[in-house]
Amino acid sequence: MVPSAILNEISAKAEIQYARVPPMRLFRPIEVRTAFGIALLVLTVAAFLSFWNLSRLEEAANQVSHTHQVLDRLDDLLFAFRDSISTSRGVDPEAASLHEESVQSMQSAIDDVARLTNDNPTQQQRIAPLKNIINQVIALERRRLAVAESKGSVAGNAMYAAAGGNRFDDEVRQAISDMKDGERSLLSRRTEQERRRTRTAAFVLGAAGLLGFGILFAVYFHLEREIGRRERSESRLSDLNRLYAFLSQANQTIVHVHSREDLFVHICRAAVEQGEFVMAWIGIPDSESGLLKPVAWWGHENGYLEHVHGYIARRPDDRGPAGSITLPQDRHQVFNYIEADPNIIIPWRDEALRRGYHSRASFPIKHEDRLAGFFTVYAGRPGFFDDETLRLLDEVASDISFALHTIDQEEQRRMAESEVRRLNEELEQKIRERTAQLADANSRLAQQNEELTRASRLKSEFLARMSHEFRTPLNSIIGFSDLLAEQGEGPLGEAYTGYVRRVSDGAQHLLALVNDILDLARIEAGRTDLRHEEFRAAEAISEVLSVTGPLAEVKKITVRSDTPPTLCVYGDRTRFKQILYNLLSNAVKFTPVGGNVQVNAEPDRGEVRFCVSDTGIGIPREDHTSIFEEFRQVAPATHGVKEGAGLGLAITKRLVELHGGRIWVESTPGDGSRFFFTMPAARSGEYGQYGLKSGSSSGMP
Amino acid sequence: MSKIIIVDDNGASRDLLRAILKTVPSDIIEAKHGQEALELIQQERPDLVLMDIDMPVLDGLSAVRKIRQNPSLADLPVVAVTSFAMEGDREKGLAAGFTAYVVKPLRAAALREQVQQLLGRALA
Numbered sequence: 107m108v109p110s111a112i113l114n115e116i117s118a119k120a121e122i123q124y125a126r127v128p129p130m131r132l133f134r135p136i137e138v139r140t141a142f143g144i145a146l147l148v149l150t151v152a153a154f155l156s157f158w159n160l161s162r163l164e165e166a167a168n169q170v171s172h173t174h175q176v177l178d179r180l181d182d183l184l185f186a187f188r189d190s191i192s193t194s195r196g197v198d199p200e201a202a203s204l205h206e207e208s209v210q211s212m213q214s215a216i217d218d219v220a221r222l223t224n225d226n227p228t229q230q231q232r233i234a235p236l237k238n239i240i241n242q243v244i245a246l247e248r249r250r251l252a253v254a255e256s257k258g259s260v261a262g263n264a265m266y267a268a269a270g271g272n273r274f275d276d277e278v279r280q281a282i283s284d285m286k287d288g289e290r291s292l293l294s295r296r297t298e299q300e301r302r303r304t305r306t307a308a309f310v311l312g313a314a315g316l317l318g319f320g321i322l323f324a325v326y327f328h329l330e331r332e333i334g335r336r337e338r339s340e341s342r343l344s345d346l347n348r349l350y351a352f353l354s355q356a357n358q359t360i361v362h363v364h365s366r367e368d369l370f371v372h373i374c375r376a377a378v379e380q381g382e383f384v385m386a387w388i389g390i391p392d393s394e395s396g397l398l399k400p401v402a403w404w405g406h407e408n409g410y411l412e413h414v415h416g417y418i419a420r421r422p423d424d425r426g427p428a429g430s431i432t433l434p435q436d437r438h439q440v441f442n443y444i445e446a447d448p449n450i451i452i453p454w455r456d457e458a459l460r461r462g463y464h465s466r467a468s469f470p471i472k473h474e475d476r477l478a479g480f481f482t483v484y485a486g487r488p489g490f491f492d493d494e495t496l497r498l499l500d501e502v503a504s505d506i507s508f509a510l511h512t513i514d515q516e517e518q519r520r521m522a523e524s525e526v527r528r529l530n531e532e533l534e535q536k537i538r539e540r541t542a543q544l545a546d547a548n549s550r551l552a553q554q555n556e557e558l559t560r561a562s563r564l565k566s567e568f569l570a571r572m573s574h575e576f577r578t579p580l581n582s583i584i585g586f587s588d589l590l591a592e593q594g595e596g597p598l599g600e601a602y603t604g605y606v607r608r609v610s611d612g613a614q615h616l617l618a619l620v621n622d623i624l625d626l627a628r629i630e631a632g633r634t635d636l637r638h639e640e641f642r643a644a645e646a647i648s649e650v651l652s653v654t655g656p657l658a659e660v661k662k663i664t665v666r667s668d669t670p671p672t673l674c675v676y677g678d679r680t681r682f683k684q685i686l687y688n689l690l691s692n693a694v695k696f697t698p699v700g701g702n703v704q705v706n707a708e709p710d711r712g713e714v715r716f717c718v719s720d721t722g723i724g725i726p727r728e729d730h731t732s733i734f735e736e737f738r739q740v741a742p743a744t745h746g747v748k749e750g751a752g753l754g755l756a757i758t759k760r761l762v763e764l765h766g767g768r769i770w771v772e773s774t775p776g777d778g779s780r781f782f783f784t785m786p787a788a789r790s791g792e793y794g795q796y797g798l799k800s801g802s803s804s805g806m807p
Numbered sequence: 808m809s810k811i812i813i814v815d816d817n818g819a820s821r822d823l824l825r826a827i828l829k830t831v832p833s834d835i836i837e838a839k840h841g842q843e844a845l846e847l848i849q850q851e852r853p854d855l856v857l858m859d860i861d862m863p864v865l866d867g868l869s870a871v872r873k874i875r876q877n878p879s880l881a882d883l884p885v886v887a888v889t890s891f892a893m894e895g896d897r898e899k900g901l902a903a904g905f906t907a908y909v910v911k912p913l914r915a916a917a918l919r920e921q922v923q924q925l926l927g928r929a930l931a
Contacts, residue, residue: 569893570891570893573890573893574861574890574891575890577890577910577912578820578890578911580911581819581890581911581912582819582820582912583912584914585826585827585912585913585914586823586826588827588913588914588916589823589826589827589915592915592916594829594830613912617912628894633894
């Protein structure tokens with residue numbers, strides 16, 4: 107498992123890289139809006155100009171039509187004038203009414219002309235004289251008619267000619283002709299003016315259209331270029347994002363995988379699934395051939411790796427075997443245009459293109475400063491790899507290197523762990539074996555213990571039985587001896603009295619032996635409970651002396667005690683007396699008649715040390731230990747003493763030891779014996795109290 | 808005259824007891840085991856019983872328990888006279904109902920004294 111610190115570092119690195127994506131040349135709407143605004147303004151101006159020109163043209167057309175109207179009415183006027191002249195001759199019977207109609211027409215025509223030309227001062231000036239002439243003519247013709255009616259037409263004609271009527275006729279014609287010429291010249295001027303205006307308008311319109319289209323065209327080109335750039339940026343951004351996703355996935359993979367095989371496969375898979383490469387593979391170099399051996403791949407491989415042989419250059423000029431692609435050891439290798447790259451061998455190129463590989467890059471994977479393999483990816487687009495993508499993929503390769511290092515460490519750690527586990531298992535196995543052996547030994551011990559318990563029970567039963575069986579005959583012997591000694595049935599002779607005493611002594615000895623055996627057995631079985639108490643040593647000693655006194659008296663032995671009266675012992679009083687009795691009775695027993703026996707007691711470092719000394723036969727040094735063993739008696743034959751159970755000292759030793767004390771002897775044959783034993787002194791508080799009560803400090807420690 | 812029943816399967820033991828108690832004025836009846844003793848006690852109404860423990864037919868412990876089951880015999884002095892001298896034997900005997908526990912071998916004077924004491928108490 108990769109520590110979380112490394113994981114954090116990896117993700118932090120990815121974050122920084124995301125932030126370092128170069129800023130894209132973004133489309134700026136203000137430029138386009140301005141351009142569109144200008145184009146719109148130009149076209150609007152052009153539209154206004156066109157509208158204005160059109161209205162001017164329409165006005166011009168109206169004026170032409172007006173001029174033609176004026177001309178028509180002038181023609182009407184002229185026609186009516188001629189008609190009035192001809193009717194005024196009075197030939198026709200209805201000449202007068204016809205003449206009036208002509209006059210009406212004339213006046214109507216001249217009024218129309220006056221109205222139509224009221225915006226033209228030149229024509230208005232002409233109208234007034236014309237009207238004047240026409241009115242004179244009309245008056246003259248009316249007179250002609252009147253003459254003709256009364257005097258005949260000839261007289262009319264004559265009067266008309268005399269009045270200069272023919273002259274008026276020419277003047278009218280001339281005036282109307284002048285007006286017509288004036289209108290025509292006006293029309294010609296206006297037409298010329300309109301033609302100029304129309305040309306100007308057409309020119310302005312054309313220029314504005316051109317300008318507008320020019321601007322729109324420029325904007326279009328600008329947009330086209332911007333969109334292209336944007337598409338390229340988006341595509342590049344998408345490429346980079348996919349690569350970052352791949353890098354991120356690769357890093358996650360590195361954190362989670364535990365073997366090289368898994369690592370390689372997962373990296374290739376991430377390259378295809380997150381990085382959207384067509385195919386990705388990892389090869390490791392064969393140390394002999396120098397060729398890359400594919401170990402993991404993902405994507406549209408389809409047998410491709412059988413065709414390609416990557417060779418790792420050992421030197422810069424190392425070309426490798428024929429038909430192989432030579433890879434440099436220490437840097438990535440890129441073929442951005444597989445279709446066109448002259449370095450790519452033909453069959454290999456065809457295989458690549460057939461599978462949709464258009465560009466390819468290989469990245470060396472280092473491990474422990476050596477080349478561990480190559481990571482190769484194929485993109486479905488020519489020219490895919492640029493500095494940025496290569497930098498990212500270089501990082502993937504270096505992350506793989508890092509992962510290999512981590513996996514190695516992990517491997518070593520696992521191996522160490524497994525070694526520890528193995529050792530543990532061995533240890534556990536050994537423990538199990540030992541435990542089994544122990545259990546075996548335990549069961550044997552339990553069995554032995556059971557046997558011992560059984561033996562002990564048998565021993566106890568035997569002792570009980572022995573005790574019982576011995577007591578029954580002893581009962582008769584001792585009981586009847588008592589009766590004999592009482593001499594209740596009549597006096598015995600002196601000799602018999604002696605015999606009876608001997609029988610009784612022997613029986614008592616035997617009884618003592620039986621009791622000793624039972625006592626010893628009880629002590630050995632640990633069934634002896636001591637009743638601890640504090641007591642004055644001197645008092646207990648004097649009680650024992652009163653028991654042994656009669657025996658000592660018989661042998662004329664002096665028994666003395668020199669014990670401080672306040673000296674106190676902590677122990678079982680009865681057992682203490684038993685100990686002292688055993689030692690004193692032995693001392694008396696082995697001391698010749700007239701000897702001395704002495705009992706001393708003194709405090710000694712929390713204990714009380716007792717000494718029973720005698721002036722007896724003594725004990726050889728080699729027996730100083732063995733006399734405390736059961737049924738051991740020091741060479742009785744040599745001392746002439748046959749009595750003694752041989753159990754007394756053994757019991758005594760055990761009783762002393764039960765109290766936590768020691769017993770030993772100092773003796774030289776012929777020079778008496780000194781038996782020492784220790785007992786715990788009374789505990790300080792109570793001891794002290796006791797001592798104070800006694801009112802004496804003698805013998806106090 | 809006091810009436811004493813001696814119970815023991817061993818003839819020598821019975822003889823010894825009879826001999827020791829010769830100086831005590833009493834009527835002595837012998838039984839060889841517990842069952843016989845129970846019958847004699849019902850029959851003779853003794854003042855004191857001296858009884859061994861290790862006996863055939865009915866042992867002393869069982870016999871004294873049966874005696875104590877009879878309320879009229881609750882105060883009858885029954886003394887164990889036995890060779891069982893191991894630790895706990897005395898306690899076992901007293902728990903079964905014996906008035907006193909005397910371990911063999913007997914000492915004539917001591918036994919005599921104890922018997923007279925018990926008889927004196929019983930007669931008082």
